[in-house]
Amino acid sequence: MTGRRADGYHLLQTAFRFIDLQDTLHIATRDDGRITRINDIPGVPEDDDLVIRAARSLQAATGCTLGAEIELVKNIPMGGGLGGGSSDAASVLLALNRLWDCGLTREQLMELALPLGADVPVFVFGRNAFAEGVGEQLSPLSLPPRWYVIVQPDASVPTPEIFRAPELTRDSAPVRIADFSGSSTSSSLKNDLEPVAFARFPEVARIAGVVNEVLANGMQSNVLSPGRKVRMSGSGACLFVECDTPEQASWAVEQIAGRMRQRSNAEGSNAESAAVEESMTDLP
Ligand code: C5P
DSSP states (O other): OOEEOTTSOEEOOEEEOOBSOOOEEEEEEETTOOEEEOSOOTTOOGGGOHHHHHHHHHHHHHTOOOEEEEEEEOOSOTTSSSOHHHHHHHHHHHHHHHHTTOOOOHHHHHHHHGGGOTTSHHHHHTSOEEEETTTTEEEEOOOOOOEEEEEEESOOOOHHHHHHOTTSOOOOOOOOGGGGSSOTTOTTOOOTHHHHHHHHOHHHHHHHHHHHHHHHHHHHTTSSOTTOOOEEOTTSSOEEEEESSHHHHHHHHHHHHHHHHHHHHHTTOSSOSEEEEEEEBOOO
């Protein structure tokens, strides 16, 4: 975080990395101009859904008289800091721009995307990016392929609370795009939101501790490359581990899932306290 605007939004420098974890959207046009979501998503009323708001904003901006019927099949954890809802909204803008034949450029769609959320433009941009401003000033970022283990702690972290926290570091030294080129998680880089989320949501910190123990074992036995450390995605609660090979990622998934099972058995509960998932980067 390098500053704060008068409207409360933060100036930041961050890397957005695309991975192959995805939701599915089915979209059909309607002649009557109505925009509807046909499936129920617990916790996300239709009118609040970013996909509906994205469609309405494109309709309003272009004066299009067509509508849309949208089915959104969620697979990306919701409220996990992985950008699932934002990528769904961006996909709706891109898809309806074609289906409605609006003819907006990618840049125009990125402008429409920003009021929907600071991280919606990058999903219209559509490739790994170095972001500045509030997240909308984007430069292409070339990153080598990597494999990610995503761990979802059983905690819901509200993004506004983390950004509003008085203890949040808002004057980090600026970084350059080159600092991200080898790895999006190099040890010289940090996520200023992480210590705030860890302090306020101890379950997230606890799971991060368990994952770091697994990584330490893996590095000691040379299964993992040196310098592995769990990181938080965005404002959390999801955590991730960056791996160099699919074998390393599979090893980490197995070990972390094993530790979670041990923990839940020890606590006399059948519920796992975190879900573990493996994902590959989607190049570029
Ligand atoms: O724009 P979006 O709806 O994704 O923002 C969610 C929350 O995160 C808002 O409360 C906003 O104030 C905060 N935020 C911020 N600075 C950013 C991005 C988001 O303060 N660059």
